[in-house]
Amino acid sequence: MTENDKIIEEVTQSDYKYGFVTNIEQEFALKGLTEDTVRFISAKKGEPEWMLEWRIKGYKAWLKMEQPHWQNVSFPNIDFQSIIYYAATKKKKKVNSLDDIDPEILATYKKLGIPIQEQKVLAGVAVDYVMDSESVITTFRESLKEKGIIFCSISEAVKDYPDLVRQYLGSVVPQRDNYYAALNSAVFSDGSFVYIPKGVRCPMELSTYFRINAENTGQFERTLIIADEGSYVSYLEGCTAPMRDENQLHAAVVELVTHDNAEIKYSTVQNWYPGDKNGKGGIYNFVTKRGLCKGVNSKISWTQVETGSAITWKYPSCILKGDNSIGEFYSVAVTNNYQQADTGTKMIHIGKNTRSRIVSKGISAGKSQNSYRGLVQIHRTADNAYNSSQCDSLLIGDRCGAHTFPYLEIKNNSGKVEHEATTSKIGEDLLFYCNQRGLSNEEAVSMIINGYCKEVFQHLPMEFAVEATKLLAISLEGSVG
Amino acid sequence: MLSIKNLNVAINGQQILKDFNLEIKTGEVHAIMGPNGTGKSTLASTLAGKEAYEVLSGEVIFKGKDLLEMSPDERAREGVFLAFQYPVEIPGVTVTNFMKAAINAKRRHFGLDPMDAKDFLKLMRQKMELVEIKKEMMSRSLNEGFSGGEKKRNEIFQMAMLEPSLCILDETDSGLDIDALRIVANGINKLRSPERSFLVITHYQRLLNYIVPDVVHVMFGGKIVKSGGKELALELEEKGYDWIKDEVAAEA
C-alpha cells in the first residue's frame, strides 16, 4: 500500500470515529434485518455471488456498529426492526384519483407549476404515464450509448457491467465506513450508475428523473458515478417536487470518482417530507456522499439545496488525492417548523496544489435548528493546498437556531486556509422596511433569500435554480407575519 | 391628501400620541419640529403602519381612504413613503434588485405588468442624477456598509424612484454634511409637485432654508401645540422650545 492509499483508507474510515462518543450501550432489535434478509434481497434481484458477498460484508460490519449520536440533532432511536427492507419501499397507499390527495399537497404542486399528469405520478396516483416516458427514456439512452456513456440503474449495472461495478463500488465509501453506509451496503435497493468514458463530455444533464425504476428506490439508494480521464458529467439528483413518502428512514450512499482531468458536477435538490407544522412525521435523511478526485487536475463539485426532511445529516465530501485537483461544496440548507439539519462538508487535501471552496448558506425559520459542520484536512503530502470557506446563517424570527462547527486539521504549513462566517436575521424591522416599500412579507422574504442564496444557485443548472427558488419560497411560506 | 383626526397611539402600553390632529392638502409641504421623544417618529411609524404602534382611537384618511384599515405594504403601494430615520441593511439584496421588486409590487397593485428592463434602467439613471448617487452604489447590498449620509441619500433616491403621493421624511437631514444636505434638499425640491405632499420631520431650521415649507408645526407631548409659517422655524431656532412649553403650561 502506498502512503496515499493508506491516507485514503484512513480518511474513508474516519467518518465513524470522527467527533462522537461510542461508549453508549445499546440494544438493537434486529428482527427486521438478519443475514437472511440480505440473502433474500440479493436473490430477489438475481444478483451474482460476489454482490451477495459484498452485501454480507456490509451487514456484518453494521452488526458491530452503533447508531451515531454526535450530530447536533435529536430524535428517538430508530427501530430497525420495524423497517421492512425489501417490499417495504412499495408501501405507498394506493390512490385512484387526485381527489384522494391532501389538498395542501396539490396546492404546492400547483405553485411549482407541475403539469397535472406529473402531479398524479408524484402523488402516487396510478396513471398510464410510463408509456410516455419510456419512449423518452429510450431515445435518451440511445444518444448516450452512441458516446459510450453508461447510464442505468445500479441493479442493471451489477449484471451488465460487473467489472466496473466491482472495481469501484465501495472504493470511496466502503461498507464499514459508518453505521448507515454499512446498512445501505447490506440492503441497498437501487440507484443510479454512470460511467463516462475517456475524453467524453456528457452532452446533457443526467437526472434520476429520466430513469425508469426511479420510483420507490429512495430508501436505501446507492449511486456510483465514474468519470474517466478527461471526461465531464453533470448529474442532477432527485426531482424537485415534494414527493410525499411514507418511509421514515432514508440512508443513501453516493460515490463519485474522477480520473485525470475529469470533472463531476453533482447537484441535489432535496425536499422530502419535513413533517407537519407540529413536528410530527417526516423523513430522517442520513446520507453518505463522497467524491474521490483520484486523478490529477480533476474536479468534483457538490451543489445542494436542502429544504425537506425532518432530520437531515449529510456531509458531501471530497478527497483531493490527485495533484491540482479541486473540490467544491455549495449548499443551501433550509429548516422550518421543527426541522433539524446537521450538514456540511469535508475537504480532504492529499495531493499537491489541491484547492477547495466551501460556501454554506443556512436558513432557519420557525423553531428549527440548523447546523453547519465542516472539516478541512490538509495532509502532510498536500503542499500548497488552499481552502476558502464561507459559512453564513440567516435566521427568520427568533425561535430558531443556527450553529457552526468548523474543524481544521493542518499538517502541512505551506497550506492556506480562509474562513469567513456571518449571521444575519430577518426581523421585524427588516420586514417593516420592506413593507414600507410595498413588498408583502412573503415577497420580502423571498427577495432576501434569493439574494442570500445567489452564490449557490448560480452553480445549479438553470431550470433547477428556478425550481429551487420556488421551493424555498414554499418551504418558508408562513414563516413570517 | 391626509387628514388625521384625534389620533391616540400607544407603544408598549404607553400612550405617545394624544388627540393628534393634522390636515395636509395636496401639494403642500408641512414641517414638524419638536423636542426629542415627543412622538414625531411615532407619528411617522403609525402612518406607515408599523405593528408595534397601537392605535387606540382616531381616524386617518389618506386620499379619501381609511389608512388605518390598510396593511403597511398596501399603504406603501397606495403612495405613502417613509424615509426612515434609521434605514435598515439588507444583506445580499442590491439596491437595483430591491428597487425592481418595489416598483413591480406597486405596478402589480395597479394591474400593470412588471417594468421592462430598459425602462427600469432609464428610470434609475434619471433618479440617480437627481440625488447625485454613484452608479456603483446600485450594485451594492442595500445600506450594507453605507455611511450614515449615504443611507439618507439612498432613502431619497428610493423616494424618487417610487414617486409616492405622500412623502414622510424623518430627520433625513441629520447626519448629512453640508454638501449632502444641499444635494438631498435639491432632490426633494425637484420632487415637489402639485400632486405630492410632504411631511418633513426635522430638528434644524437650515433644512427649511432649502425646502421651504407651507406650514410649520411644533409638536410637544404627543400633539401639535403650535402652527405657523416658515418664520416659526426661525423663531424656534432662536429661542428653543421653552417658550412653547410655557405657553402650553399657561393654557392648561
Ligand SMILES: Nc1ncnc2c1ncn2[C@@H]1O[C@H](COP(=O)(O)OP(=O)(O)OP(=O)(O)O)[C@@H](O)[C@H]1O
Ligand atoms: N418600543 C418602544 N417602547 C417603549 N417606548 C417607546 C418605544 N418606541 C418609542 N418609545 C417612546 O416613545 C416616545 C416617542 O418616541 P419618538 O421616537 O416618536 O420620538 P421623536 O419625537 O421622534 O424623538 P427624536 O427627536 O429623538 O427622534 C419616546 O419617549 C420613546 O422612548
Ligand SMILES: [Mg+2]
Ligand atoms: Mg424621531
